[in-house]
Amino acid sequence: MLIRARPLLGTLVEIRAAGGNAASVSRAITAAFDVIAEVHRLMSFHEPDSDVSRLNRLAHREAVQVDAQTWEVLACALELSRGSGGLFDCAIAPRLVRLGYLPRTPGVESGVDASSAHIELLAGHRVRFLKPLAIDLGGIAKGYAVDQAIRRLQNHGIGTACVNAGGDLRVLGDRNWPVLIRLPAAPRRAFLPVTIRQQALATTAHYFTARVENDRVVTPLIDPRTGRCRTENHNVSVAAPSCMLADALTKVVWLSGDAWHPLLARHRARAIVLPGEREGGCAGAA
Amino acid sequence: MRAELLIPAGFIVLVAPARAVTYLSVEQAQQAIFPGAKFTPDFRKLTDAEVARIEKESDTTAYSREVKCWKVDAGGWFIVDEVIGKHEFITYAVGLDAGGAVQGIEIMDYRETHGGEIRQPSWRAQFHGRKHGEALKLEDDIQNISGATLSCKHVTDGVRRLLTFYDLVLKGR
Numbered sequence: 001m002l003i004r005a006r007p008l009l010g011t012l013v014e015i016r017a018a019g020g021n022a023a024s025v026s027r028a029i030t031a032a033f034d035v036i037a038e039v040h041r042l043m044s045f046h047e048p049d050s051d052v053s054r055l056n057r058l059a060h061r062e063a064v065q066v067d068a069q070t071w072e073v074l075a076c077a078l079e080l081s082r083g084s085g086g087l088f089d090c091a092i093a094p095r096l097v098r099l100g101y102l103p104r105t106p107g108v109e110s111g112v113d114a115s116s117a118h119i120e121l122l123a124g125h126r127v128r129f130l131k132p133l134a135i136d137l138g139g140i141a142k143g144y145a146v147d148q149a150i151r152r153l154q155n156h157g158i159g160t161a162c163v164n165a166g167g168d169l170r171v172l173g174d175r176n177w178p179v180l181i182r183l184p185a186a187p188r189r190a191f192l193p194v195t196i197r198q199q200a201l202a203t204t205a206h207y208f209t210a211r212v213e214n215d216r217v218v219t220p221l222i223d224p225r226t227g228r229c230r231t232e233n234h235n236v237s238v239a240a241p242s243c244m245l246a247d248a249l250t251k252v253v254w255l256s257g258d259a260w261h262p263l264l265a266r267h268r269a270r271a272i273v274l275p276g277e278r279e280g281g282c283a284g285a286a
Numbered sequence: 287m288r289a290e291l292l293i294p295a296g297f298i299v300l301v302a303p304a305r306a307v308t309y310l311s312v313e314q315a316q317q318a319i320f321p322g323a324k325f326t327p328d329f330r331k332l333t334d335a336e337v338a339r340i341e342k343e344s345d346t347t348a349y350s351r352e353v354k355c356w357k358v359d360a361g362g363w364f365i366v367d368e369v370i371g372k373h374e375f376i377t378y379a380v381g382l383d384a385g386g387a388v389q390g391i392e393i394m395d396y397r398e399t400h401g402g403e404i405r406q407p408s409w410r411a412q413f414h415g416r417k418h419g420e421a422l423k424l425e426d427d428i429q430n431i432s433g434a435t436l437s438c439k440h441v442t443d444g445v446r447r448l449l450t451f452y453d454l455v456l457k458g459r
Binding site: 003004005006007008010011012026037089100136162164168169171177179180181182188191201203204237 | 301307309310317318375378391392393396397399430431438441451
């Protein structure tokens with residue numbers, strides 16, 4: 001088993017793979033990292049030339065053509081948005097900018113009243129915004145990148161692999177993979193061990209991203225129904241056939257608090273909700 | 287196929303030791319970024335003035351006065367560096383092509399603690415000069431962790447510092 005890691009998608013991406021000699025496995029891992037870097041290049045909010053940045057700048061004025069991969073992720077995001085009654089919404093970027101979780105970008109703050117219902121997908125991989133808005137695919141593209149990396153590893157003849165992008169992961173191969181889920185009460189010390197096989201597992205919580213501002217806890221988990229961030233300390237993990245679905249569905253379950261949300265069954269997914277408790281007097285970790 | 291999550295009986299909560307993973311040795315990282323190339327060590331000791339200038343221009347902290355560089359035979363540089371986060375200590379390698387552009391970044395070693403020891407030189411010293419090369423073994427005991435994202439900001443900052451170091455010290459050599 002060869003294990004490598006690179007900083008991508010704003011996190012550490014770890015790929016472990018086996019099947020063949022070390023040199024060919026290493027080449028396959030490099031190819032899989034390249035696929036992830038490509039998704040990063042297309043869908044990063046931070047890169048000014050990404051499809052996402054071009055859409056945020058231009059799509060409220062004219063239809064913008066994007067890569068087929070960006071299109072695929074957007075189509076899935078819009079479907080999940082409709083299916084969840086708007087709980088999953090990739091148009092919350094302006095709120096994340098306001099809270100300091102995304103960098104300030106000219107024009108982006110104007111879209112706070114829009115939602116992904118104002119995004120229109122047109123023929124020829126073109127996209128149009130019906131009013132000024134800004135999207136961030138951070139809640140779904142990481143999972144998509146993991147899926148694409150797994151596909152590339154398979155194309156290179158890899159039979160056993162795990163791609164883990166900052167805790168959103170997918171496994172491949174005829175074996176059980178042990179995975180530790182961080183417990184929100186003590187995320188660096190205590191874990192729930194689970195086992196997955198031929199599927200993806202993603203987790204959403206805010207124990208590493210929450211901070212205290214003017215005596216108020218701030219998190220990047222925005223409730224699109226109110227436009228405000230939510231501060232409960234629970235941890236949601238979703239197992240699904242693809243990491244894109246697992247990644248996005250964690251947000252639906254986290255916000256709804258419903259481990260049996262009907263969208264899960266529709267996408268053959270299951271959720272674990274771990275209740276949170278505050279860790280001894282540390283408000284920043286809450 | 288419906289996704290299945292198998293939870294072991296009894297809902298075990300594991301109190302795990304701090305996570306530590308060795309990914310690549312120096313040689314493995316060199317070959318991952320510059321396959322087939324040859325490397326000549328050319329370590330640099332920075333002066334106080336150079337450290338101050340690099341920190342100022344890159345807006346980062348340099349943890350070491352010595353920069354571990356190797357010259358690549360086909361052109362370019364291979365540099366090994368370390369960054370310290372609040373809870374993590376990361377050793378990583380950067381490959382720069384002949385024009386000084388980033389050719390590749392590989393994480394070599396990742397250590398996480400739940401205490402405050404990461405900023406103590408004595409805690410970090412135990413990993414220096416350690417024999418690498420164990421990364422190719424099947425390590426079933428190293429488990430995957432699913433949890434909220436750890437930022438790679440410190441590595442990004444480190445790369446920016448090394449690019450500044452390249453501009454000031456290595457460029458044109």
